[in-house]
Amino acid sequence: MSSAKAYAAYKAKEALKPYDLQRREPGPHDVVVDIQYCGVCHSDLHQVRGEWGFDNAYPMVPGHEIVGTVEKVGASVKKFKAGERVGVGVFVDSCRTCESCKEGLEQYCEKAPLWTYGGVEKETGRPTYGGYSTRIVADENYVLRISSKLNPQEAAPLLCAGITTYSPLRHWGAGPGKKVAILGLGGLGHMGVKLAAAMGAEVTVLSSTDKKREDAKRLGAHHYAVTSDPQTFSKLANSFHLIVDAVSAEHDFTKYTELLKRDGTLALVGLPAKPPTIVPFALTAKRRAVAGSQVGSIRETQEMLDFCAEKGFGADVEVIPMPKINEAFERMLKGDVRYRFVIDMASLKG
Numbered sequence: 001m002s003s004a005k006a007y008a009a010y011k012a013k014e015a016l017k018p019y020d021l022q023r024r025e026p027g028p029h030d031v032v033v034d035i036q037y038c039g040v041c042h043s044d045l046h047q048v049r050g051e052w053g054f055d056n057a058y059p060m061v062p063g064h065e066i067v068g069t070v071e072k073v074g075a076s077v078k079k080f081k082a083g084e085r086v087g088v089g090v091f092v093d094s095c096r097t098c099e100s101c102k103e104g105l106e107q108y109c110e111k112a113p114l115w116t117y118g119g120v121e122k123e124t125g126r127p128t129y130g131g132y133s134t135r136i137v138a139d140e141n142y143v144l145r146i147s148s149k150l151n152p153q154e155a156a157p158l159l160c161a162g163i164t165t166y167s168p169l170r171h172w173g174a175g176p177g178k179k180v181a182i183l184g185l186g187g188l189g190h191m192g193v194k195l196a197a198a199m200g201a202e203v204t205v206l207s208s209t210d211k212k213r214e215d216a217k218r219l220g221a222h223h224y225a226v227t228s229d230p231q232t233f234s235k236l237a238n239s240f241h242l243i244v245d246a247v248s249a250e251h252d253f254t255k256y257t258e259l260l261k262r263d264g265t266l267a268l269v270g271l272p273a274k275p276p277t278i279v280p281f282a283l284t285a286k287r288r289a290v291a292g293s294q295v296g297s298i299r300e301t302q303e304m305l306d307f308c309a310e311k312g313f314g315a316d317v318e319v320i321p322m323p324k325i326n327e328a329f330e331r332m333l334k335g336d337v338r339y340r341f342v343i344d345m346a347s348l349k350g
Helices: 043-050 152-159 162-169 186-196 213-219 231-235 253-257 298-311 322-333
Strands: 004-007 015-025 030-039 066-073 085-088 091-092 135-139 179-183 202-207 223-226 240-245 259-269 290-291 317-321 342-343
Touching: 004 223, 004 298, 015 135, 030 085, 030 152, 030 202, 043 162, 043 223, 043 322, 066 135, 066 152, 091 135, 152 162, 152 186, 152 231, 152 298, 152 317, 162 186, 162 240, 179 186, 186 298, 186 322, 202 213, 213 223, 231 253, 240 342, 259 298, 317 322
Parallel strands: 179 202, 179 240, 202 223, 240 259, 259 290, 317 342
Antiparallel strands: 004 015, 030 066, 030 135, 030 342, 066 085
């Protein structure tokens, strides 16, 4: 076992505090990662506060947007060597034997992926602890390579916000000739805009206020529509091939479904706590679909990282020291970040 410094929620709804944890010794296929940066995802806040109704184990160390360098590797590791820059995302293992895993779609593992935090390690039976820490141990098959072309601070949120929006954009064919809307310009949405524009789609941002119009343009959006204006829904009816819905607050699915063209898809990546309702006629009238998408596979995540490196962009970030995490959570609830907090782990190692 090796020690690591961390911040943890000791109980639901309590502030995060310093925590010392033990990482397992690396097995033959494991990679030990010295964590440099970890992004702050809204799901971290939901999880540590017990807002999704899961049977969470505490103390909980959140964080699944991890970038660092390889400290050492197990004897049988072939993919990585010490000193290389790598990433760890939302999950660190899966059953590897179900149909989804065999197809390279580990995020849909029928036995559920092993989440980077809040899961149970196969090797030890102990809880998995996330990236709000100085070190992590993960199987080489669930570790990603981070190009030197990417700023490591900006690369961290790609491990969740990036792949969560990239996967539905790729799956539903965003590209030249396609009209794509991104609903909600936050941590997820801002990456959706960048990625959809880089894929060649015509991109519209749908936002509740006019405050982020200039940001949307800078990020690559071609159009901007304010959804608090009722005329927006009549003007944009039957407009989009795909809407990526990144809103986690309660909202009217029916209104947004009616913005889709025939055979269009409303792809959900935001996770509202309250179950939504939808008028069936909004779907049947144009053979529209409402679908969901859960992060992406390891293969697809590596593809996304390489795509971002080739295009020369990461996330828009505000870097914070670890002791500022509780303040960052409160600011995130108020939408006071453009667009993703990233923790500098040097602040925890000193």
